[in-house]
Amino acid sequence: MKSAAGVPAPRRIGGATALAGVIGWPVAHSRSPLMHNFWLAQYGIDGAYVPLPVRPGAFETAVRGLQAAGFRGTNVTIPHKEAAFRIVDRLDRSARRSGSVNTLVFASDGMIEGFSTDGEGFVANVQAHGIAVKDGRALLLGAGGAARAIAASLLDRGVAVVLANRTPARAEELARALREDAAPAVEVVAWDDMATVLSRCDMLVNTTSLGMEGGPPGDFPLDLAAADPALVVCDIVYVPRQTPLLRDAAAHGLRCVDGLGMLIHQARLGFCKWFGTDPVIGPEVEALLDADLRGQGR
Numbered sequence: 001m002k003s004a005a006g007v008p009a010p011r012r013i014g015g016a017t018a019l020a021g022v023i024g025w026p027v028a029h030s031r032s033p034l035m036h037n038f039w040l041a042q043y044g045i046d047g048a049y050v051p052l053p054v055r056p057g058a059f060e061t062a063v064r065g066l067q068a069a070g071f072r073g074t075n076v077t078i079p080h081k082e083a084a085f086r087i088v089d090r091l092d093r094s095a096r097r098s099g100s101v102n103t104l105v106f107a108s109d110g111m112i113e114g115f116s117t118d119g120e121g122f123v124a125n126v127q128a129h130g131i132a133v134k135d136g137r138a139l140l141l142g143a144g145g146a147a148r149a150i151a152a153s154l155l156d157r158g159v160a161v162v163l164a165n166r167t168p169a170r171a172e173e174l175a176r177a178l179r180e181d182a183a184p185a186v187e188v189v190a191w192d193d194m195a196t197v198l199s200r201c202d203m204l205v206n207t208t209s210l211g212m213e214g215g216p217p218g219d220f221p222l223d224l225a226a227a228d229p230a231l232v233v234c235d236i237v238y239v240p241r242q243t244p245l246l247r248d249a250a251a252h253g254l255r256c257v258d259g260l261g262m263l264i265h266q267a268r269l270g271f272c273k274w275f276g277t278d279p280v281i282g283p284e285v286e287a288l289l290d291a292d293l294r295g296q297g298r
């Protein structure tokens with residue numbers, strides 16, 4: 001739209017504009033602003049969502065300041081998810097089970113509420129691909145923050161989980177935490193032995209940063225040639241969308257689920273809480289993010 005002077009009309013941000021954002025360090029690469037501002041425009045909501053670069057150590061100061069400045073809440077990404085877990089006043093069950101928080105809501109009673117939406121975002125994305133998430137067994141590669149959230153959501157749906165992590169102590173620690181939370185169906189397998197359990201699994205999920213652009217070099221000690229043709233292979237890395245693991249899985253004719261949909265589904269709860277509308281997750285937002293990733297040669 002053009003103003004009377006022929007220059008583009010400025011986006012109107014006023015006293016009633018609902019504000020939210022994403023706190024991370026670094027945060028410039030985050031696609032969350034693109035996604036949330038797309039939904040705000042789509043639904044004609046008077047709101048804005050901004051990247052908030054906050055250094056480690058400054059997280060709590062920043063959060064209290066944003067709350068005082070009237071923000072509705074924020075997303076939280078690396079490296080602040082555990083710090084967010086520690087400072088919130090109210091934790092929902094998903095956050096308690098994940099030990100981390102990726103969504104903050106500044107409630108009207110002055111309390112800060114914390115949610116973890118990664119696990120449910122993962123499950124919703126797999127389901128959106130027409131794959132049922134119930135019963136069966138998943139081999140989960142990794143034992144970091146995302147692994148914990150995803151494992152908890154899979155266990156909630158009766159899916160048994162086998163953990164394999166480069167650092168075995170972290171996998172054991174995660175298994176212990178999940179079992180204490182009334183989830184006995186957790187096993188651990190050594191990183192180099194992951195191939196030995198694959199034939200017992202219906203799903204393989206990469207939650208490590210292997211395969212991520214700019215991530216660590218290396219490969220999984222896995223030969224998918226021997227996998228059951230019904231195996232579903234999921235990668236939560238979404239830059240690039242088609243990771244080496246997914247390329248290999250596709251080459252062997254296996255069903256694949258990439259990580260972009262998880263990013264979109266995990267964003268839904270925050271948008272709904274801050275802006276009062278539950279966004280419909282349609283092909284437009286996925287196409288927008290996909291084009292943005294491709295625009296940068298990804």
Ligand SMILES: NC(=O)c1ccc[n+]([C@@H]2O[C@H](COP(=O)([O-])OP(=O)(O)OC[C@H]3O[C@@H](n4cnc5c(N)ncnc54)[C@H](OP(=O)(O)O)[C@@H]3O)[C@@H](O)[C@H]2O)c1
Nearest residue numbers: 142143144145146166167170207208209216236259262263
């Ligand atoms: N799609 C989405 O919406 C979404 C959401 C959250 C995260 N993610 C992606 O998921 C990945 C993990 O995130 P996170 O928050 O869980 O990170 P994190 O807590 O730092 O965990 C990283 C995991 O990667 C493993 N790892 C790192 N380098 C490795 C290597 N060279 N070989 C084998 N394993 C290695 C680590 O193993 P050790 O314990 O041995 O170090 C650990 O299990 C990131 O790429 C992130 O971008 C995607």
